[in-house]
Amino acid sequence: MEAAVVSSTEGVLQILLGKLGAVLAEKYVLLSGVGREIQELKEDLEIMNACLRDLAAGTEYHHSSEQIWFGSLNLLRQLIRISLRDPSCSREETLKDPLRGIETWNISEIIGRCRAHLEDKRYFIVLDDLWSLEDWENLKVAFPDNDKQSRILITTRNRNVAESCCSDSHDLIYNMEPLPFEESKKLFYKKVFKLDKCPPLCQDLEVISDSILKKCSGLPLAIVSIGGMLARTKNKTRAEWEKVCDRLGSGLEASATIGGMRRILSLGYHDLPYNVKACFLYLSVFPEDYEIKRGPLVRRWAAEGFISGMHETNLEEVAAKYLDEFVSRSIVTPTRIASTGLVRSCKERNSTAHDKIQRLSIQTDGSGSDREQENNNTNFSHARSLLILRCSKKPLPISFAHLKLLRVLDLEGCWWLSNEDLKEICKMSLLRYLCLRRTNVSKLPKLVGRLKELVTLDVRETSIRELPETATQLGSLKHLLGGRYRHYTRIGRVKLFEPHEALMIPCGLKNMKSIQKIAHVDIASSSHAMQELGALSQLTKLCAMNSEYGGEKWKPFAASLNMLCKSLRHLSIIHWRNRDMGLEIFLELKSPPIFLEQLYLWARLSVLPPWILSLSYLIELSLRENFFDGELLRQLGKLPSLVSLKLYHESFIGTKLCFEQGLFPRLKQLIVDNAPNLDELRFDGGAPNLERLTLAFEREPAKGIFGIENLSKLKEIEFFGEIIFESLVEEMIAEAQMHPNRPRVYREN
Missing domain, CATH: 3.80.10 (Leucine-rich repeat, LRR (right-handed beta-alpha superhelix))
Structure with a gap:
């Protein structure tokens, strides 16, 4: 279980600490190798915690035996696993194999067993991307020189490492040559223009592109990164490209060092507009390798004020552009892409965001350890954002009464949350984002009307069925998300929302002038609200359901739909009682939503509404x-x-x-x-x-x-x-x- 409290005043090592909770939070289906992975991650966490405690106490931490553990020991473990285990052996044979207990072997025992196994064999070993001299000194003693013409192939970015690995003059260092200049140009233009050469209309850019390529020194990663950044610029002018070239400085022109490479690649970050840069830095609140969903991410960005001031543009459209920007710069890796090309979810490609800002991450396994008790006693009253990720059912000792400055509160999956907790949460006057999804709450208190700054309210997959009348006082609310779904049995990726679990919205909806998205509303129990729906001029996404028989309930909804003809972009109509007709009212809309981009229609109709055939933006x-x-x-x-x-x-x-x-x-x-x-x-x-x-x-x-x-x-x-x-x-x-x-x-x- 991981709980992250975002702060700008503290920083800790987060790369390894995040791994254990991510693995343990998965369901316990221990297939081959998973048990060992958990044990290794547990040991990682214990050593990192010890290291942090020593650092906090001012203790020197330069013992080579501990430092060996982080790289060399794991590498040797993997080497022994590969060389000793027969991949064709059965599960029963695996349980009896000589590798059992390898996680507990110390460095001396691992080296000894590795040497003993290789002593009488002719071997060929490849060590890819070796970084430091210390790692090589620790590793080489495991490989016996047994006069059997064995070979070790090493790749490294550090020439000193390469020279140290050579035992005599017969060893060979092969320097990888950079790309020839013509090949560099082809790669660059393919990334920028999707062509092998500079297009005729951009001939004035050819000279400056040559200067940029010289500073990339033929290194493909640098060429692709700079090319991706330039591909995203709206105005491909010589002046803009000269600015990029000047900011590269000498780059890799003098020497292809790691520092030079980082200077090239960091330009992708520094070139981001300030608001996009803030969105990127926000990625560091998530554990490494965590799948980040687009919807919640953009809504958090909005709550933090990163996309404020863009009244003319839908926030999700802006977010899609930001994610496209990150993808093109190789900052994030898409994990799920819609058929329309929209990035649905992503993972941070590396730890860049973690390196750029400082944050505080508190993690707990619920064991009641001294470390956890120390976390419990920490004062979080200054925190602006609280996100609890991969939460278990065991309660966390959080006092919401002390979190008065919160802007973002995400409690998804916290089943221990109670209706009483909501009373304290509704006193957070600065709150802009509140997610209660998949919690055990069943009723919103009337106090919710006090959250005047609230932009997003997410109560999906809860037992909340009805909004209190005071909810219509939320004049800043843009995203109202409710309802419960089940996965379509014939294809797991499809969600079917249950009409009888949709939200009942009280009279007064017209007062929520800022609202852009409503999902999912039950029109049968929200008839007065449906009459007011047409007053929501900024509404772009609407999912409406009817849990009762008959088409009469759709009439006020259809009348309001005529008034939303210019704003709606996404529309879902679900008539649950599919044996009952009554939707013919949609056949003759006087002013259909002609700018629709997405339409979901679950209802029996005798014919298709003719206006659907005029949706040129669909x-x-x-x-x-x-x-x-x-x-x-x-x-x-x-x-x-x-x-x-x-x-x-x-x-x-x-x-x-x-x-x-x-x-x-x-x-x-x-x-x-x-x-x-x-x-x-x-x-x-x-x-x-x-x-x-x-x-x-x-x-x-x-x-x-x-x-x-x-x-x-x-x-x-x-x-x-x-x-x-x-x-x-x-x-x-x-x-x-x-x-x-x-x-x-x-x-x-």
Whole structure:
């Protein structure tokens, strides 16, 4: 379990301390090797804690035996594992192998066993990226010189290390040459312009680009980093590029040192605008290798004031641009990307953010140790942000009454949180971000109306069903998130929100003028609020559900929808009682939301609302249980911007699904789930840019799938669901092997 209290006054070593909690927080499914990993991380933590205590006490910490542990000892352990273990042995044999207890061996025992194992063998060992002379001195005694023509290959960035590794004149140091200048130019232009050479319209940049490349000294990492930064600049002018060149200084021109490399790479950070730089530094609040979700991240950025003053732009759009900026500069690595290209989640690529700012991270395993008691007694009254990550059910001794200065409070997953705690939390007058997701709270107190600065309120996956009347006094609120979901059983990535768990919003919604996102609201129990919905001129995202029979409840909602025609970008309509008609009111909207980018429609309709075919900005369309046929597909194929089409559970009931020439010009993702009558799926020139095809069938199509060879950009074919027809999978694998793009064919999970 990890609890992080963000502060700008304290700094501690965080790289190793974060690993143990991340592993132990996972479910205890100890497959091969995981148990040992946990033990090693536990030892890492114990030694790091001891080191920190010694440093705090002023104790000298220069004993070589301890320093050896962090690098050389683990490397030797891995070497012994690789050389002694037979990868083909069974689990029973593994339990009896000679490596049991290796975690407890000291350095002398490991060296002795390594030498004994290699003594009578001819070996070839590769040590990649060796950094220090000390590491080599510690390691080399484990490799016996046994006159059997054994060899050790070492790669290093430090020539002194290379020279030290050479025992006599017969050893060879091979200097890796930098890229030739012409190859450097090709790599640079490919990164900046996606071309092998400078385009004709930018010939004035060629001279200055030569100067930049000279300072990169032919090192690919430096070239790619600078090229990525320049690719993101809006105005590719000679003056802007000269500024970049001047800031590089001598760079790597004199010598390709690590310091020079860091100077080159740090420019990617220093060149960031100040507000983007603040967003980047905020990444350090997360443990290393932690998957950071885009939605909560941007909302925290907004709460911290990093994206303030941009009234004309949706905050999530700004955040997407920031994340794109980080990705292009190799600052973060995307872990999940939507079909539209939006980065859904990411991980920090290295510890740059941790090095740039100071922070305080308190971690506990709930054991009641002296260290934990010391943390409990720490005064956090000055803290601005409190995030509890990977929390267990065991309560943390937090006194919310003392945290009066908090702006951000994220308690996701803290099941020990009570309704009584909320009363203290609602007294935090400066609070701008409050996340109670997946907690055990069941009711918001009336005091919530005091949080006048609150921008985000997240009560998803809680038992909170109704907002108090005082909630409508939250004039600064922009994100109201509620409801509970379950994963769609046929494909785990799809979330189905439960209409009977949606939020009931009281009368007075019109007072929440700043609100941009509402998810998910029950229109049946919020009829007065639905009449006021049209007054929310900044509303861009709305998910509405009806938990009752009949279409009467949709009438005030549809009337308000006419008033939101210019602001809405994302709309979800879920009519839970799918056997009941009554949604024809949506067929004749006088002023439909013409700027929609995402539409999710779960309802039975006799025909598709005609205004959907006029949505020229629509990027993603998800349909469920709509009972449409092939004629609908031909109409949807004319949408000019459609990138993702998801046909879930009985949305298509025809026998032939054909993508004809000229249809779906920009489509990249197609999901077809349970088309009950489908006999044939054809690609006859339509969807030329399709990259991912996802299919689920309850019965095998009688005729099959045709035209895969026409999808020149296809990358993945995925089969999912409870029934997977092996003959169809094998057929697609054969097709993929002949496809020029070699798409990957796989089953879900």
